[in-house]
Amino acid sequence: MxxxxxxxxxxxxxxxxxxxxxxxxxxxxxxxxxxxKPPIASVSLAAPQFSNVAAPQDPPGGGLSLFLRNxxxxxxxxxxxxxxxxxxxxxxxxxxxxxxxxxxxxNTEEAIARFIARPDLLKPGVKMPAxxxxxxxxxxMIARYLKALQ
Amino acid sequence: xxxxxxxxxxxxxxxxxxxxxxxRVANQPIMIRLKHVVFGAVGLPVVILLGAWIGFFNVGAxxxxxxxxxxxxxxxxxxxxxxxxxxxxxxxTLDSRGLPAAAGHFARGxxxxxxxxxxxxxxxxxxxxxxPPDLALTVGDWxxxxxxxxxxxxIRFTGMPAWPARDRDDxxxxxxxxxxxxxxxxxxxxxxxxxxxxxxxxxxxxxxCTRCHGGNGEGRGGLVPALAGQxxxxxxxxxxxxxxxxxxxxxxALPVTGVDPSDLAALARHFAALPPSPVDxxxxxxxxxxxxxxxxxAGIPERNVPACSGCHIGSDKNPLYPRLDGQHAxxxxxxxxxxxxxxxxxxxFWRIMATAAQRLTDDDITAVSAFFSKRSExxx
Numbered sequence: 001m002x003x004x005x006x007x008x009x010x011x012x013x014x015x016x017x018x019x020x021x022x023x024x025x026x027x028x029x030x031x032x033x034x035x036x037k038p039p040i041a042s043v044s045l046a047a048p049q050f051s052n053v054a055a056p057q058d059p060p061g062g063g064l065s066l067f068l069r070n071x072x073x074x075x076x077x078x079x080x081x082x083x084x085x086x087x088x089x090x091x092x093x094x095x096x097x098x099x100x101x102x103x104x105x106x107n108t109e110e111a112i113a114r115f116i117a118r119p120d121l122l123k124p125g126v127k128m129p130a131x132x133x134x135x136x137x138x139x140x141m142i143a144r145y146l147k148a149l150q
Numbered sequence: 151x152x153x154x155x156x157x158x159x160x161x162x163x164x165x166x167x168x169x170x171x172x173x174r175v176a177n178q179p180i181m182i183r184l185k186h187v188v189f190g191a192v193g194l195p196v197v198i199l200l201g202a203w204i205g206f207f208n209v210g211a212x213x214x215x216x217x218x219x220x221x222x223x224x225x226x227x228x229x230x231x232x233x234x235x236x237x238x239x240x241x242x243t244l245d246s247r248g249l250p251a252a253a254g255h256f257a258r259g260x261x262x263x264x265x266x267x268x269x270x271x272x273x274x275x276x277x278x279x280x281x282p283p284d285l286a287l288t289v290g291d292w293x294x295x296x297x298x299x300x301x302x303x304x305i306r307f308t309g310m311p312a313w314p315a316r317d318r319d320d321x322x323x324x325x326x327x328x329x330x331x332x333x334x335x336x337x338x339x340x341x342x343x344x345x346x347x348x349x350x351x352x353x354x355x356x357x358x359c360t361r362c363h364g365g366n367g368e369g370r371g372g373l374v375p376a377l378a379g380q381x382x383x384x385x386x387x388x389x390x391x392x393x394x395x396x397x398x399x400x401x402x403a404l405p406v407t408g409v410d411p412s413d414l415a416a417l418a419r420h421f422a423a424l425p426p427s428p429v430d431x432x433x434x435x436x437x438x439x440x441x442x443x444x445x446x447x448a449g450i451p452e453r454n455v456p457a458c459s460g461c462h463i464g465s466d467k468n469p470l471y472p473r474l475d476g477q478h479a480x481x482x483x484x485x486x487x488x489x490x491x492x493x494x495x496x497x498x499f500w501r502i503m504a505t506a507a508q509r510l511t512d513d514d515i516t517a518v519s520a521f522f523s524k525r526s527e528x529x530x
Contacts, residue, residue: 069468071502074449074460085460086451127454129505133498 063145066138070131078149088128095149113143211279223280227305231296234303238295241323247480248324249331250371251401253344254361256328259404260285263309266344268337280308286333297326315398317493320484322400324373355413356420358405368427372480374401379426379476383469385418387497396495426476426526434479434520442521445514453509458518461506470497474522482519486510 064081067073073083079092094100097107101123105111115122116139117132131139201207215223257266263282265271275282289297302322304312313322335343345361364370367378377385391397393406393414406414434442449457461471474482488494489507496503510518 065466069466071456071461071468071471074456074458074506083460085449085456087449087454087456127505129502131502 063141063148066142067145070134070138070142072142075128091146091149093149094146107147109140109143109147112146113139116142211277214279220280223307227308231292231299235293235295235299238298240293240295240298244294244323244327244330246327247372248321249328250343251362251374252321252324252328253340254370255325255401255404256332257340257344257361258358259314266337267332267335267340278309282310285329286335289329289332294326294330297329298322301325301329313400314403315400317398318400355409355417359417359421362401362405363421364427366427367421367424369478369481372478373484374478375481376427376477377421378424380422380473381469381471382418382422384472384497385422386415387470389414389418391496391500396497397500398493398495428476434516434524438517439521439524441514442517442519445518446521450509450514455509455514456506458506458522461502462522468499470499475525477523479516479519479523482522483515486515486519487512490515 064078067078068082073081073085075085075087077084077086077090077092079090083091094112095107099105100107100112101115101119104123105115117134118130119126119128120130214220261269262272263275263278264285265282267286292300298319300310302313302319304310313325315321331343332340362370362374363377364374367376369376388397389406390411392399392402393409409417445455446458446463449455458474461467462474485494486507489500489504490510492504494500494504
């Protein structure tokens with residue numbers, strides 16, 4: 001009998017305390033979820049969904065048109081094209097450099113592609129945004145085009 | 151208390167015995183009170199829990215609260231709102247540009263419970279406990295900050311919901327501005343503000359959109375975007391972003407929930423095909439617009455602001471990069487500030503735009519928004 005009462009009393013207190021914990025946790029949880037930002041992973045997973053829309057109807061020299069179409073020209077200059085940006089380095093002769101990313105990566109097509117997709121991983125604090133939401137094949141085409149700029 | 155008069159040492163013995171009795175009698179109630187306290191602390195929760203478990207408490211709403219419960223709940227609600235509203239920073243004047251969107255949201259999201267001018271409410275709602283008040287009659291009781299608190303957070307245990315998007319205080323303020331207008335509106339005034347005389351022939355989903363975006367997709371009021379002539383892929387991806395919660399807006403959360411994905415595609419196609427609507431009458435000075443053009447075409451290199459034209463001007467750009475030409479300046483400003491504070495998500499490209507907006511000052515934003523809202527698609 002007394003054990004039962006004890007159990008009930010315990011339950012009662014647990015119930016009351018738990019209630020207010022919930023209230024507090026709810027408030028905290030709300031604060032934490034205040035800014036809803038899609039994680040990068042899900043962003044890149046969604047990529048194929050639109051590739052038909054974003055797919056290039058490009059001339060054979062598709063690298064340049066992809067470069068311009070995705071706005072790289074807002075920050076980079078390639079002489080003789082519509083890319084006149086000045087925030088990032090001039091890429092007119094990228095292919096002839098010995099290294100890229102201010103010297104941290106070898107100048108290969110593979111490394112250029114990796115840099116375009118996630119510059120923040122290769123160089124923390126970088127001012128260039130990641131372009132890993134672009135289809136891999138488009139990044140490859142841009143990298144091939146840039147590597148060929150002598 | 152009588153027991154306190156007992157002072158055995160100072161009295162004759164017979165009197166002392168009498169006093170002794172008095173003390174004993176006086177002490178007894180105290181003993182019983184202690185027992186009460188113990189019983190209260192341990193027993194009462196048990197009894198209440200037992201009562202609840204047996205099903206003793208009537209949770210039916212038909213008979214209303216006891217007077218004392220109703221009084222207590224009102225007191226607790228009003229005091230909590232008053233106290234929490236102290237932390238709210240209210241603007242001196244409420245911005246009226248968001249009224250059409252707020253009215254449109256009210257018609258679908260609030261009127262079902264609170265009623266709208268000239269409409270009788272469903273009897274089912276009138277039997278809710280507590281009954282949702284007719285806001286035209288009660289908003290006068292609250293300050294702006296208190297209304298903000300109520301609309302943003304809702305009221306627990308009453309059915310009054312919180313704002314559907316948690317990081318959009320700007321939208322909550324628009325709703326507060328509308329609540330201030332509400333008492334002045336009759337049925338016609340409300341319908342005009344909230345429904346834009348929606349065409350009855352339009353399919354239901356589209357009629358819902360035109361309440362705020364207008365029959366021609368022109369966007370009603372400065373803060374609802376024009377959709378006419380926007381890129382189809384961008385419109386669709388934005389609708390999907392709202393539906394997934396990747397882009398938060400209380401105004402857009404309701405219209406996209408429950409809409410079939412194929413209907414979203416049809417809506418995007420519909421608005422993209424409409425001819426762009428005429429631009430806002432220009433209020434910005436030529437000097438401001440000139441500065442805006444400078445930012446749009448060359449960026450601000452010394453502050454690492456890229457040229458907007460690299461992504462937003464020209465028909466050969468990525469179909470997920472929106473057109474800005476002819477968009478309402480107030481809307482562009484609002485979006486740029488949201489990007490700058492990283493509270494605007496969007497399509498899978500939103501981070502690029504957040505980077506571009508990071509170092510814009512308020513003046514830059516005003517200028518560049520004025521420039522784009524005046525620009526039309528034809529190359530200049």
